[in-house]
Amino acid sequence: MMTTERNTALRSMHDAGLAAWFGGSLMGAIGLHGAAAQAQQQRERQQISSAGWDRWAPVNLAAIGTHLVGAAGLLADNRSRVVGQRGVAAVSAAKASLTAAALAATAYSRRVGHQLQAEQQLQQDLPTVGVTEPASGTSAPVRAAQRRQRVAQWAVPALTGALIAVSAFAGEQQRPRSVVRGVADRLREALVAR
Numbered sequence: 001m002m003t004t005e006r007n008t009a010l011r012s013m014h015d016a017g018l019a020a021w022f023g024g025s026l027m028g029a030i031g032l033h034g035a036a037a038q039a040q041q042q043r044e045r046q047q048i049s050s051a052g053w054d055r056w057a058p059v060n061l062a063a064i065g066t067h068l069v070g071a072a073g074l075l076a077d078n079r080s081r082v083v084g085q086r087g088v089a090a091v092s093a094a095k096a097s098l099t100a101a102a103l104a105a106t107a108y109s110r111r112v113g114h115q116l117q118a119e120q121q122l123q124q125d126l127p128t129v130g131v132t133e134p135a136s137g138t139s140a141p142v143r144a145a146q147r148r149q150r151v152a153q154w155a156v157p158a159l160t161g162a163l164i165a166v167s168a169f170a171g172e173q174q175r176p177r178s179v180v181r182g183v184a185d186r187l188r189e190a191l192v193a194r
Contacts (some may be wrong), residue, residue, distance in 0.1 A: 017067025
């Protein structure tokens with residue numbers, strides 16, 4: 001059940017990609033949006049945020065891709081543990097679900113950001129208190145997009161943070177005692193089922 005080979009490159013890709021994805025989304029929600037809200041001119045607030053996210057997007061895409069390659073490689077390498085060690089399949093399924101949800105939230109947040117950027121281009125004077133906070137003169141479509149972005153900006157770090165925690169738990173399942181106990185439990189289940 002235990003592999004003696006090291007997966008340093010795959011683990012590094014998995015962890016570094018996930019760290020950049022989590023950290024970038026958290027920094028954007030707190031740092032970039034907070035800094036943009038400090039702009040003197042209301043119309044500049046969305047422009048600053050959009051420019052920052054546009055610069056980060058290729059790095060974020062590379063981070064997500066790196067994480068996915070690392071995760072897929074680790075899953076392939078640990079396929080015998082997924083089948084043979086009790087609890088590993090459930091944790092793998094949880095990781096896959098969280099990853100899918102984080103990808104969806106990231107794509108959705110980017111889409112809403114593009115909507116806000118398009119509104120900024122249509123309305124040269126887009127009044128906002130912050131990137132996700134409307135001003136008294138903010139139009140209804142922009143208010144709705146800001147409301148959606150306010151939720152999405154926190155969904156991404158929440159989901160990727162949960163993925164970090166589940167990944168840490170998955171790492172604990174690879175300890176020798178956990179492997180032995182999990183394999184023994186799986187064998188016991190198979191014998192009882194007969």
